[in-house]
Amino acid sequence: MMTLTRPLPSWINLEALLPYIGTLLLILGASTAFPQVLSLDYLTQQLQIAAFLGVLATGATIVILLGHIDLSVPWTLNGAAIVATAMAGSGNAALIALAIPAAILFGAAVGAVNGLGVTILRIPSMVWTLAINSILLGLAVLNTGGFNPRGESSALMSWLATGSIAGLPVSFLFWMAVSLALALVMTRSGFGRYLRSIGYNEKAVYLSGVSTRSVVVGAFVIAGVCSALGGVLLAGYANQAYQSMGDPFLLPTIAAVVIGGTSILGGCGGLFGTIGGVLFITILNSVLSVAQISDAWRSIIFGAIILAMLLFQTLRRGGRT
Numbered sequence: 001m002m003t004l005t006r007p008l009p010s011w012i013n014l015e016a017l018l019p020y021i022g023t024l025l026l027i028l029g030a031s032t033a034f035p036q037v038l039s040l041d042y043l044t045q046q047l048q049i050a051a052f053l054g055v056l057a058t059g060a061t062i063v064i065l066l067g068h069i070d071l072s073v074p075w076t077l078n079g080a081a082i083v084a085t086a087m088a089g090s091g092n093a094a095l096i097a098l099a100i101p102a103a104i105l106f107g108a109a110v111g112a113v114n115g116l117g118v119t120i121l122r123i124p125s126m127v128w129t130l131a132i133n134s135i136l137l138g139l140a141v142l143n144t145g146g147f148n149p150r151g152e153s154s155a156l157m158s159w160l161a162t163g164s165i166a167g168l169p170v171s172f173l174f175w176m177a178v179s180l181a182l183a184l185v186m187t188r189s190g191f192g193r194y195l196r197s198i199g200y201n202e203k204a205v206y207l208s209g210v211s212t213r214s215v216v217v218g219a220f221v222i223a224g225v226c227s228a229l230g231g232v233l234l235a236g237y238a239n240q241a242y243q244s245m246g247d248p249f250l251l252p253t254i255a256a257v258v259i260g261g262t263s264i265l266g267g268c269g270g271l272f273g274t275i276g277g278v279l280f281i282t283i284l285n286s287v288l289s290v291a292q293i294s295d296a297w298r299s300i301i302f303g304a305i306i307l308a309m310l311l312f313q314t315l316r317r318g319g320r321t
Helices: 014-031 040-065 073-088 093-097 099-119 125-144 155-162 170-188 190-207 212-238 247-259 271-290 295-320
Strands: none
Touching: 014 271, 040 073, 040 170, 040 190, 040 212, 040 247, 040 271, 073 093, 073 099, 073 125, 073 155, 073 212, 073 247, 093 099, 099 125, 099 155, 099 212, 155 170, 155 212, 170 190, 170 212, 170 271, 190 212, 247 271, 247 295, 271 295
């Protein structure tokens, strides 16, 4: 009798599992010298911190799967935070209620501009999004005069960033909800299938009759919305927006995606691995901080571990070709 077996989902592979294994080893190794690393309070705090990076990396994964990259994350985040806190601190009930939707709309608009610039003008995404990031920086400085923007977070923004439900941070649950929603889109819709296909071979997908332009623009819009949501969470955590609040997140965002097994060339990877990459980077930064490692050595260790994991992925993929 013939038996049929279903293939494993594409996200169940060594590249996706590696950051989870690395995170577990980091925690267990650090606990031998710092037992507090295993405490519930510590781990819960790390989940809260990871959520800020996680929301950004979720959007970045969508774009990188296409073989593109979004370098406008820092000031899309900053701009959304400035918009949200300005409206939330206005004292007007209607504006306060619209603070988060306005931030999301801002992120979507930036994403649309990025997508249209890449698809219509055919400018490489790295160059276009870096230029957009610079323009957003300049607009923010013109708006604030170079000082920290005025305004404060709303009660909802603060709750999303610092609240808890059943002992779990709301920010972590929010990140998981965003990841689940996008995972369903990627696995249950034509958009998700075309996303990976374009990453493999955009020309072939275009010749098959698919509107690749709309898929690329849609992916950049999603990334812009995720960057804006990251700004909302960070502003809620700090109770304000401040200059350059998004700058430290650019490289960790890209690193989390690639460490999670998503190819920088596109077409391979997924959100499951990205979640592991975010957790790995968050725990690594925390352990190095707890160990009171100097900034210089922390940078060296952080970079060496990331390069080692990327080298492993490259060698493993090369062995399959």
